[in-house]
Amino acid sequence: MSAHLDLRALEGRRVGLALADGSRIDECQFVSAPRREHQRVWVCVNGTDLFLPPEDINDAWEAPVRTPRR
Numbered sequence: 001m002s003a004h005l006d007l008r009a010l011e012g013r014r015v016g017l018a019l020a021d022g023s024r025i026d027e028c029q030f031v032s033a034p035r036r037e038h039q040r041v042w043v044c045v046n047g048t049d050l051f052l053p054p055e056d057i058n059d060a061w062e063a064p065v066r067t068p069r070r
Contacts, residue, residue, distance in 0.1 A: 028050075030060070
């Protein structure tokens with residue numbers, strides 16, 4: 001992403017990520033955006049913490065809310 005400020009708005013939300021290598025993470029918990037240079041983006045995927053360089057994230061969006069089926 002071009003600016004860390006864009007990512008800060010997603011903190012605490014469920015998001016999808018498009019990564020620079022062409023892969024995607026369709027739903028994860030966005031824990032923290034970098035606050036300083038050389039810090040990582042922190043996301044939690046299925047209970048596993050991942051720390052990604054911000055330059056590896058091409059796009060990020062809020063994941064749709066899932067409603068339980070009846």
